Amino acid sequence: VTSFFSHPLFGFSITILAYALATAVNRRWAVVNVLLGTCGGLAVLLLIAHIPYDQYNIGASYITFFLGPATVALAVPFYRHAKQIGRQVPRLLIAIGAGTVTSAVTAVGTAYLAGAPKIVLLSMVARGVTTPIAIDITNQLGGDAKLVAIITGLSGLIGALIGPFVLKRIGIRHALANGVAMGTSAHGIGTARALRSSAIQGGASALALTIAGVLTAILTIPIHWLFR
């Protein structure tokens, strides 16, 4: 049985199946979120069938591979809407900057108030940043690289789930404003969610995800100097 679960076809197929199933269910009952349905379904399956994640990931890692080319492909919606986005770049930069600082301060602040240890606080600084940049920043600060990967994953999941509702609730109507908010708050996963709303949102979100990552890296340099 182990050879069945550890065959690359298992993790690969089961993920595609869960995604197709969640997509179909989502079409029927819109309340079931595709990302949550897929991840939740797979997590429950692995836990109740006692399938080790490492065995699942032998096949599933082939799916993760496509994250690279998909990130590169984000250049297309950005290019397509460059005229609309381009004129607004200075204003969007102000918004992304404000959101980036807010993101880091509130993440560390709330964790501190909740009594989290220093290693957690240091790993919360890059919470909203795309995972590879977040890992670099966290290593620099002396946080836990494994922990920050979980934190960014959870951030993206939560941002993709509640982002569109929160933004609608507070009356954000402009596609560019919605896009940069999703990218700043929930990096690549937020961007993938924004793309489902519209290509222009996705393009703005791709811009925000890049700027927020680079900006957080730059802003943490003085923190590093202050506390080392």
Add this chain to the structure above:
Amino acid sequence: VPGFAIILGFDLLGLLLHALGVPLPAHVLGMILLAAALFAGWVKVEWIEDAAGLLLRHMLLFFVPAIVGIITYASLLRANWLGLGGGILVSVVASLVVTGFVAERLLRNYEGPP
């Protein structure tokens, strides 16, 4: 398939530059290079739009294995659940609200309602 090859080529170029010491993630570098090539006219958007569309339509799927991987850190999460959960939730909402609100206000002031 040619479109997919072009996208992979830029991804590979990003990986190369990253390996040579450029301090940005490989795929983000690839994205910036591809955007630059599109603006410069070296790559026509028609060559890659089908492949890019397919990748982007299913981008959420590509995050699934990493998110499922969170289950392997259940004990770590249980030990710090309040700080982690609270910090993430507050920070996600706060940055959504601030970024969205600032962008909406600035855009509306300068170009009128959407």
